[in-house]
Amino acid sequence: MSFNQNEVDTLLADCRRCCCICHKFCGVHIELHHADHRSEGGSDDIENAIPLCFDCHAEVGHYNSDHPRGRKFTAEELRKHKKNWLEQVSSIGVNGSTVEFSRDVGAIQSMSDELQYNLTVLTNNGVGLLGSTCQVNFERAIKEGVIKYLPDETRNKVMIAYASSSKYNRAVEMYIANPPSATNPTGTNGQLTNIVSRATTQLQEALRLLTVFINESPSI
Ligand SMILES: [Zn+2]
Numbered sequence: 064m065s066f067n068q069n070e071v072d073t074l075l076a077d078c079r080r081c082c083c084i085c086h087k088f089c090g091v092h093i094e095l096h097h098a099d100h101r102s103e104g105g106s107d108d109i110e111n112a113i114p115l116c117f118d119c120h121a122e123v124g125h126y127n128s129d130h131p132r133g134r135k136f137t138a139e140e141l142r143k144h145k146k147n148w149l150e151q152v153s154s155i156g157v158n159g160s161t162v163e164f165s166r167d168v169g170a171i172q173s174m175s176d177e178l179q180y181n182l183t184v185l186t187n188n189g190v191g192l193l194g195s196t197c198q199v200n201f202e203r204a205i206k207e208g209v210i211k212y213l214p215d216e217t218r219n220k221v222m223i224a225y226a227s228s229s230k231y232n233r234a235v236e237m238y239i240a241n242p243p244s245a246t247n248p249t250g251t252n253g254q255l256t257n258i259v260s261r262a263t264t265q266l267q268e269a270l271r272l273l274t275v276f277i278n279e280s281p282s283i
Contacts, residue, residue, distance in 0.1 A: 083145045087167045096141070113144065175277060177198070179270060185262055193238065196229075197228075224269035228266070
């Protein structure tokens with residue numbers, strides 16, 4: 064069983080495909096969360112559905128009742144977020160009120176895009192084509208606290224992939240500082256090639272696991 068598609072269409076149109084908690088625009092990266100968990104008898108009635116972005120969905124589903132820290136999202140609170148947001152959106156243009164829309168895809172998706180970019184840098188590596196990998200979205204995922212919601216193996220592989228990307232950047236700097244010369248015809252190219260090959264495998268693995276995490280829609 065799942066939510067009725069016609070009612071889902073209406074709900075997604077009504078919320079403008081924005082997350083009901085943080086209000087960012089999600090496009091296809093939106094998920095329907097069961098306010099009352101399905102595993103605890105929550106229904107597939109559309110009243111029980113709340114549209115959420117990946118980050119908020121991970122956050123809502125993460126609370127550990129056996130080791131309580133912070134405050135849990137209750138079903139009642141989630142329904143209030145939904146109600147408030149739908150009211151806010153429907154009042155646009157009424158009484159001159161406005162709603163801010165953000166096109167931010169969120170920290171988890173941004174990190175996946177960044178890893179893809181880093182992989183592109185590595186696989187196009189060659190003398191004269193040396194680029195640098197980035198980790199601003201990795202830092203953002205840490206800062207925003209969403210990295211801890213990834214399954215242990217995925218988080219470990221993502222961290223290893225970023226560590227390798229940094230190592231690659233340092234190797235590029237070394238290669239540029241020690242270019243091939245008459246006494247050292249390859250410069251540090253051999254070292255760089257090894258680092259690229261290891262980092263490529265690690266980035267591919269991290270991306271694979273992150274994609275699995277993003278694509279699986281948890282039934283919670
Ligand atoms: Zn959100």
